[in-house]
Amino acid sequence: MSTPPLAVVILAAGQGTRMKSLKHKVLHPIAGRPMLMHLLASVGELAPERTVVVTGAGREQVEAAVAPLGVVTALQSEQLGTGHAVFQARDALAGFAGDVLVLYGDVPLVSADTMRRMIARLHAPDTPATVVLGFRPADPAAYGRVITDANGRIDRMVEYKDASPEERAVTLCNSGLMAARVEDLFGWLPRVGNGNAAGEYYLPDVVMLAASDGRASAVIETAADEVAGVNSRAELAGVEARWQQLRRDRAMAEGxxxxxxxxxxxxxxxxxxxxxxxxxxxxxxxxxxxxxxxxxxxxxxxxxxxxxxxxxxxxxxxxxxxxxxxxxxxxxxxxxxxxxxxxxxxxxxxxxxxxxxxxxxxxxxxxxxxxxxxxxxxxxxxxxxxxxxxxxxxxxxxxxxxxxxxxxxxxxxxxxxxxxxxxxLVRPPQVVKSGWAARFRAAMASKKAAR
Structure with missing residues (x-):
């Protein structure tokens, strides 16, 4: 069975105010390469038919960085949430028929293998409507939670701000990364509302919209380090440290x-x-x-x-x-x-x-x-x-x-x-004057004593 074409949408519209930098957040480097370029390199291993980067604040920097790679950009002029951001890629994906993988420019360490697993799960025999990438951090903090039923299918997803105490006790968290078929994704996004604590249009809401249409979604898990996001200099240092540790381990494993x-x-x-x-x-x-x-x-x-x-x-x-x-x-x-x-x-x-x-x-x-x-x-x-x-x-x-x-x-x-x-040989000839140093010291000592 042939694999459908793939499009990738990377969200990079956030202002990144916590970085306190004139440089766009996704262009800060890890191991000498901008975060966004790390992600695009992994995406490239999947040979997508289209790649769209959604820009916003600081768009000129991001557009200049990706233009040499032939990557298309779409503008989110107002930051109204992740669902709204993905919807801005609709025109760039006009005429595309296949799967869409949604990634984040400030989550740079997602591997091509994990992306492949998401797409493979989307085409599993139970044909889930969407596939969400989940993880279990040591401290779930304010991450959105993924609530699954007894069969491992997603029952609901809830943002931390809107979660009950029981839902907050769940350890399976939403990374924000998602895979869906293009016709499904852009069918649900216009139906996403903003009746939540932040007044934003959340991408995870498409899971519940799919459920309301009678279609279940699935979650696969990955290590928390792989989906670590960068919103501050401290988090950038943490992701750098993790990348370096993995690279050191690889160097030693390779001899x-x-x-x-x-x-x-x-x-x-x-x-x-x-x-x-x-x-x-x-x-x-x-x-x-x-x-x-x-x-x-x-x-x-x-x-x-x-x-x-x-x-x-x-x-x-x-x-x-x-x-x-x-x-x-x-x-x-x-x-x-x-x-x-x-x-x-x-x-x-x-x-x-x-x-x-x-x-x-x-x-x-x-x-x-x-x-x-x-x-x-x-x-x-x-x-x-x-x-x-x-x-x-x-x-x-x-x-x-x-x-x-x-x-x-x-x-x-x-x-x-x-x-x-x-x-x-380029230097003047050596001149030696016998006894000169002793006479010099005696003369200078006498001169000093007379003062």
């Missing part, structure tokens, strides 16, 4: 060692190979891949970087976007690499800055070496050949090339190319 898991922070797209060792207090920004057998030592920060097999990074190293570290290379303590390639086995072990550079295989970069890549207006590249040795405290003023096997003496300021296998 990485995390010496102190709670101090390692991943980005949404971090790729970690097997037998990677990650020491405490390591932060991965977006765009990082780490190959098998690499070691990321403590207090290192990586973003937009590729780390090859068997590489060692840190401690206290920083890899910035465009850093590509070849197999077996070493980037040591207090070394910063930006838009630069280190070839296989190359080493920069201490206190260096390598920006806009290419370092050949086996080259050795001495402590305190920097590539002077910026003249205040433009950036320039430095090329260091295979097997070259750059002595400590050298400044390589780009654009400049150091040939393969060349040696740059410590303390040199290199402003012109150095040919392969040559020695570049």
């Amino acid at each position: 990485a060692t995390l010496a102190d898991p709670g101090t390692v922070w991943f980005s949404h797209d971090t790729a970690i190979g097997r037998d990677v060792v990650i020491e405490p207090n390591v932060v991965f920004g977006p765009g990082v891949s780490v190959a098998d057998g690499a070691v990321i030592h403590a207090f290192s920060h990586l973003e937009g970087a590729s780390v090859g097999e068997g590489v060692a990074i840190g401690p206290f190293a920083r890899l910035r976007p465009g850093a590509r570290i070849g197999r077996g290379a070493r980037v040591g303590n207090f070394v910063e690499v930006k838009n630069a390639v280190l070839g296989e086995g190359a080493k920069a072990n201490h206190l260096s800055y390598l920006g806009d550079a290419e370092v050949g295989a086996g080259a050795n970069i001495g402590a305190g070496t920097i590539t002077c890549n910026y003249d205040g207006f433009l950036k320039y590249r430095t090329t260091i050949g295979a097997g070259a040795f750059v002595g400590s405290n050298s400044a390589l003023v780009a654009p400049v090339a150091i040939g393969a096997g060349a040696i740059v003496a410590a303390g040199s300021v290199i402003t012109a190319d150095v040919e392969a296998d040559a020695l570049a």
